[in-house]
Amino acid sequence: MPEAKNRTPSDAADPRPLHERIATDLRRAILVGDLPAGDPIPSTGQLKERFGASSASVQKAVSMLKDEGLLQGRAGSSVKVLDVRRQPMTPAAYSQPAEDGQAYRWLSEAERNGRRPSIRLLEVAETTPPADVRAAMGLESKGKAVLRKQLLSLHGEPCELVHSYYPLELAAGTPLESKAKIKGGSPKLLADLGYPPVDTVDEVTAEEATNEEYEVLQLPRQVAILRTLRVVYSTDDRIIEVTTMAKAGNLYSLRYHF
Structure with a gap:
């Protein structure tokens, strides 16, 4: 997935909890095909840097997408995109x-x-x-x-x-x-x-x-x-x-x- 060149909107611009904003961006990338099925998502470190987030926020976002059936994986290994298309x-x-x-x-x-x-x-x-x-x-x-x-x-x-x-x-x-x-x-x-x-x-x-x-x-x-x-x-x-x-x-x- 291409790295964003601009900063994440501030909390004032987007009042949603940070983990929901991370999940929203990843969900869109998965559903439009920017993150293809079988590929790993960006690492926790990459997502922390991109969103200015803590590890806890990243993990909450990933957990949401697992619950939606979009991601699969476990702690300590890469989390991969499942084959889900609209x-x-x-x-x-x-x-x-x-x-x-x-x-x-x-x-x-x-x-x-x-x-x-x-x-x-x-x-x-x-x-x-x-x-x-x-x-x-x-x-x-x-x-x-x-x-x-x-x-x-x-x-x-x-x-x-x-x-x-x-x-x-x-x-x-x-x-x-x-x-x-x-x-x-x-x-x-x-x-x-x-x-x-x-x-x-x-x-x-x-x-x-x-x-x-x-x-x-x-x-x-x-x-x-x-x-x-x-x-x-x-x-x-x-x-x-x-x-x-x-x-x-x-x-x-x-x-x-x-």
């Missing part, structure tokens, strides 16, 4: 309705890429959505929608927590209200109901995890989530679904083609 998720590949008799496109796309996907339905309920979802749906402060909450996993590890909200008048009397998985996924069902998804708008932010996200996604400490607020439109600009999706920012990226 997995790109491509929403365009699975946002359209599945073909008749086919699985939800998120499942089939994951399998096509050699992943072992699964979906667990956590909750189906009539509820008042968060304020940003209500605003997108045009609901008043106590307006309600049908929620379908699901946990998406790859290779048995949780990867995404999904809250999907549907207008009451659209969901009434349909499988959207059922406490069962929807064959082919919601895009297929909506299309079959006469509301094909024709336009999707995503707003992606990086945020700290909520308690639920931290626990369900089994996140390590100090890892941001990627939160997507997705609004799906059918013909005549009718909103048929608003979904929030949370992914671990250290494990996944979002890939869009324009």
